[in-house]
Amino acid sequence: MATGGTSSSSEEGFLSRMALNDNKAGMEGLNRDKINKIIMESSKGSRFYENELKKEQQVNQRIERMMLQKAHITEQQLSKAQAQVEKMTSDLERGRDLSRVIVHVDMDAFYAAVETRDCPDLMDKPMAVGSMSMLSTSNYHARKFGVRAAMPGFIAKKLCPNLVIVPTNFDKYRAVSAEVREVFADYDPHFLPMSLDEAYLDISDHLEQRRGWPETDLVYLSPSLSLVEEHGDLQETVEVEGLSPVLFENSPSSSPCLQDAAGGEVEVFGTCAEEAVREMRFRIEQKTSLTASAGIAPNMMLAKVCSDKNKPNGQYKLSSNRQAVIDFIQDLPVRKVSGIGKVTEKMLGALGITSCSHLGQEMALLALLFSETSWHHFLHISMGLGSTHIERDGERKSMSTERTFGEMSALKEQFSLCRELCQDLAQDLQKEALKGKTVTLKLKNVNFEVKTRAWTLPCAVATTEELFAVAKDLLKTEIDNVSPQPLRLRLMGVRVSSFASADDKKPLQKSIVGFLHKKQTNSSSTSQISHKPVKEHLPKPPGLTQPSACPSLVQQRQGQEGHAWVPSRGGVEVGRTGEDQQSFLQRAHAQSLRLQAEREDPPEKGDWNDSLTCPVCFREVNTTELTVFNRHIDQCLSGVTMGQNNHTDTELERGPSSTTGLLLYETSTANIPLSAVGLNPVCLNTCPNGGVSIHRGTDPNTLKGSSQSDPHVRDCLLSTGGPRPMTTPKPESRDHRGPALTCPVCQETQDTNDLTLFNLHVDLCLNQEVLHELGGLAPVDRTTHTAPPAAHKGLCFRDVLFTE
DNA sequence: CTGACTTTGTCCG
DNA sequence: CTGGCGGACAAAGTCAG
Numbered sequence: 001m002a003t004g005g006t007s008s009s010s011e012e013g014f015l016s017r018m019a020l021n022d023n024k025a026g027m028e029g030l031n032r033d034k035i036n037k038i039i040m041e042s043s044k045g046s047r048f049y050e051n052e053l054k055k056e057q058q059v060n061q062r063i064e065r066m067m068l069q070k071a072h073i074t075e076q077q078l079s080k081a082q083a084q085v086e087k088m089t090s091d092l093e094r095g096r097d098l099s100r101v102i103v104h105v106d107m108d109a110f111y112a113a114v115e116t117r118d119c120p121d122l123m124d125k126p127m128a129v130g131s132m133s134m135l136s137t138s139n140y141h142a143r144k145f146g147v148r149a150a151m152p153g154f155i156a157k158k159l160c161p162n163l164v165i166v167p168t169n170f171d172k173y174r175a176v177s178a179e180v181r182e183v184f185a186d187y188d189p190h191f192l193p194m195s196l197d198e199a200y201l202d203i204s205d206h207l208e209q210r211r212g213w214p215e216t217d218l219v220y221l222s223p224s225l226s227l228v229e230e231h232g233d234l235q236e237t238v239e240v241e242g243l244s245p246v247l248f249e250n251s252p253s254s255s256p257c258l259q260d261a262a263g264g265e266v267e268v269f270g271t272c273a274e275e276a277v278r279e280m281r282f283r284i285e286q287k288t289s290l291t292a293s294a295g296i297a298p299n300m301m302l303a304k305v306c307s308d309k310n311k312p313n314g315q316y317k318l319s320s321n322r323q324a325v326i327d328f329i330q331d332l333p334v335r336k337v338s339g340i341g342k343v344t345e346k347m348l349g350a351l352g353i354t355s356c357s358h359l360g361q362e363m364a365l366l367a368l369l370f371s372e373t374s375w376h377h378f379l380h381i382s383m384g385l386g387s388t389h390i391e392r393d394g395e396r397k398s399m400s401t402e403r404t405f406g407e408m409s410a411l412k413e414q415f416s417l418c419r420e421l422c423q424d425l426a427q428d429l430q431k432e433a434l435k436g437k438t439v440t441l442k443l444k445n446v447n448f449e450v451k452t453r454a455w456t457l458p459c460a461v462a463t464t465e466e467l468f469a470v471a472k473d474l475l476k477t478e479i480d481n482v483s484p485q486p487l488r489l490r491l492m493g494v495r496v497s498s499f500a501s502a503d504d505k506k507p508l509q510k511s512i513v514g515f516l517h518k519k520q521t522n523s524s525s526t527s528q529i530s531h532k533p534v535k536e537h538l539p540k541p542p543g544l545t546q547p548s549a550c551p552s553l554v555q556q557r558q559g560q561e562g563h564a565w566v567p568s569r570g571g572v573e574v575g576r577t578g579e580d581q582q583s584f585l586q587r588a589h590a591q592s593l594r595l596q597a598e599r600e601d602p603p604e605k606g607d608w609n610d611s612l613t614c615p616v617c618f619r620e621v622n623t624t625e626l627t628v629f630n631r632h633i634d635q636c637l638s639g640v641t642m643g644q645n646n647h648t649d650t651e652l653e654r655g656p657s658s659t660t661g662l663l664l665y666e667t668s669t670a671n672i673p674l675s676a677v678g679l680n681p682v683c684l685n686t687c688p689n690g691g692v693s694i695h696r697g698t699d700p701n702t703l704k705g706s707s708q709s710d711p712h713v714r715d716c717l718l719s720t721g722g723p724r725p726m727t728t729p730k731p732e733s734r735d736h737r738g739p740a741l742t743c744p745v746c747q748e749t750q751d752t753n754d755l756t757l758f759n760l761h762v763d764l765c766l767n768q769e770v771l772h773e774l775g776g777l778a779p780v781d782r783t784t785h786t787a788p789p790a791a792h793k794g795l796c797f798r799d800v801l802f803t804e
Numbered sequence: 805c806t807g808a809c810t811t812t813g814t815c816c817g
Numbered sequence: 818c819t820g821g822c823g824g825a826c827a828a829a830g831t832c833a834g
Contacts, residue, residue, distance in 0.1 A: 152820040
């Protein structure tokens with residue numbers, strides 16, 4: 001493994017990553033070598049290229065490991081695997097379903113076609129949609145030069161100097177897409193859109209009905225007048241000729257095509273699947289002046305491959321009998337199958353597998369070399385199996401926003417951008433009324449190296465302030481990790497996942513018991529060490545799954561990774577141990593929340609603001625009646641102490657009206673002594689919803705009463721579920737060391753060993769710092785800020801999608 | 805060992 | 818000069834129990 005003898009194959013490796021990907025339609029028979037030479041010349045030496053090279057070598061090492069593994073496989077293992085594969089094959093064969101008729105429809109060069117339709121001058125020119133930095137799609141003329149989606153415009157220009165690059169017009173594509181989808185819905189009301197320009201349909205039911213239709217229902221008229229009217233709604237300038245500029249010279253119309261009296265076309269369609277799909281494509285073209293291609297097959301996997309077969313403006317039907325499917329699959333290159341990309345293709349290629357028939361022949365080997373999910377997937381492909389019923393995607397699992405820009409190194413800018421991203425994300429979250437518990441920061445440095453750092457909170461969050469409170473800490477940790485050098489970023493992103501709504505709808509009620517049991521388990525199992533200083537058990541600060549908060553371990557990481565992300569020296573502030581960072585971060589969260597909340601936002605009017613978060617079980621209680629809420633906490637507490645819970649459905653029902661955090665503070669502290677619950681400021685601050693208001697105005701001395709050794713304190717921290725305790729506990733504890741705490745913000749030694757007091761100091765200190773950091777920044781103005789100011793040199797990309 | 809969680813990588817359009 | 822965005826999922830590592 002340590003041989004790293006990839007240099008011999010690095011040249012070839014380079015090609016496989018960087019070279020033209022010509023397996024798609026419209027790229028046949030062009031001068032690959034010449035094109036690749038130009039791509040190389042424009043790429044060589046760039047940071048992007050260097051990074052691609054690095055990734056390529058990682059793939060090569062993966063392949064080497066795989067080959068090594070292969071060499072150690074015994075005949076016995078192989079025959080055992082063979083038996084397993086055969087068993088599975090026959091099971092799958094028994095379940096093969098050829099009864100459905102699945103269609104994959106794909107608009108031809110969608111964005112480019114829309115732009116050409118609206119500007120016929122472009123028709124006979126090579127053109128692409130996108131920017132100098134990135135192209136979304138290209139027309140077929142441009143593809144002859146090797147210009148294709150996912151290629152930067154400046155390289156495309158070198159391949160094809162006359163290339164016209166049209167900026168993306170997303171709203172327009174969305175509008176056209178909506179028209180197309182109206183047609184889809186007539187054939188399958190449950191059709192599955194994959195993007196603006198493609199969809200899967202199950203037309204089995206439609207065909208059933210269609211068989212009984214009278215012939216008059218199968219005739220479509222397209223008088224030019226009606227076409228004009230339709231488009232008149234869409235845009236101001238309309239070509240009066242009616243039918244579109246022709247995108248593709250060869251539009252084979254195999255159905256009868258007549259001229260009616262009004263000069264429109266008349267088409268008659270039959271009742272079989274092919275006729276139905278031809279009719280659908282005809283109607284799409286009538287409606288939008290754009291052409292589509294389609295594949296008809298017994299499952300989604302095959303339909304997708306088929307739709308590519310006669311592209312553009314064509315269709316292909318694979319008949320629904322087993323032998324036809326087997327024959328079709330035999331010579332199919334594995335790369336054509338959706339889900340097998342560059343890397344998998346290369347790995348399989350190393351084993352001599354390029355076609356699906358190879359896949360079938362080598363299944364036993366694949367079962368030994370790949371994970372279960374992978375080889376199961378391969379087996380399905382080799383048998384020509386795929387999904388036979390299309391389903392709309394369930395609830396979304398994450399939501400994110402990210403932005404690329406010119407090099408950014410200034411802290412102030414980085415925090416400002418981070419905040420902006422959080423704000424954008426908060427807006428998007430609000431649109432779908434979502435809240436998530438996990439916040440992930442994504443960074444890409446100028447060398448194209450990507451890093452993600454996540455932190456999971458006990459409560460779902462959604463507002464700008466909440467997101468920023470977390471994201472900013474994650475960012476700060478990364479900055480601290482490389483300090484005194486700056487982070488030289490080219491991309492930043494924020495993602496939210498672990499949505500509360502998804503959990504809420506599911507088996508939540510039954511899980512409350514489990515939830516509390518879990519807490520109980522935590523408490524009891526860790527109670528044996530509860531006499532130790534709490535800080536040893538604090539979760540890791542964000543972004544430190546690798547134990548890099550410990551200086552010695554940072555060194556170790558440097559040795560292992562050795563790239564630009566790791567600081568050349570230490571990078572850990574004096575006195576900023578994992579423990580310090582933790583308290584710092586805990587405080588920072590609450591601090592930001594408080595700051596932001598106080599500075600700008602009155603409480604938002606979102607749905608979820610009508611609920612309160614229980615400080616014991618961390619669940620939202622959908623009431624704003626404090627008496628109800630307190631009763632919940634009472635029951636929750638007795639549940640905790642008695643090892644059971646008394647939650648009922650009725651308690652969780654949504655209550656009306658609104659309340660303030662301050663009221664929560666007053667009543668909850670009045671009725672429940674914090675010490676009785678074991679609540680502590682850290683606990684409360686960890687919870688963005690409960691923490692802010694409860695903490696506000698709290699007497700430190702009261703809170704101090706919550707003993708640090710109380711298991712609940714630790715559980716509250718652990719219940720963040722995110723950063724886990726440090727791998728290597730700090731050997732010496734400050735609590736036994738006398739007054740020697742150093743503030744991670746001001747770097748001054750504090751004359752106390754009381755954590756609560758110390759944290760309060762850090763709070764104040766951070767307050768100053770955050771205000772200083774952000775105070776100078778103008779309030780984020782979305783309209784002006786999307787065009788980045790001075791130092792954001794690069795372009796911002798938004799709403800960019802590929803279409804092929 | 806298993807489950808929960810984080811990080812990275814692959815793939816898609 | 819200029820090499821994207823957003824989503825899903827899987828692998829692999831780590832830790833706690």
